[in-house]
Amino acid sequence: MIVKTNIRVIYGDTDAMGQAYHSNYLKWFEVGRAEWFRASGKTYRELEEEGIYLPVVEAHCSYLKPAFYDDLITVATEFSFAGPARLRFEYVISREDDLLTRGYTVHVCVNRDRKVMKPPEFLRTLLDAARETL
8 A cells, every 4th residue: 555645845844955954854754654554544643552662773765856845745655564573664755746755764663661572463464454455
């Protein structure tokens, strides 16, 4: 399942050259990831209420073209498993048909004590179901 989220680049997201500052792309990845979960039937807040946290352990971003103030960009987010306790989200950021950025984040599943764990059954079922809707 690919979830697409539209975001408007605000002035505060730009640098002295008038383009979106590089770290904002990771923030936009997070927006895409949160909306991916929402579309899958469970929000980040609900996961945390059940004692499940998904910290980022790896992030990669390839900047192909810049985004600028007031651009309407689209973050396309897709999920895959990267191992028994690792989740991987792939992102493509575009402006209309113009590809701007590709990237991914890898997450581990931890409990309230921050101990790494395999995703609990309810989360694995949710992730498998969403992945199979491709």
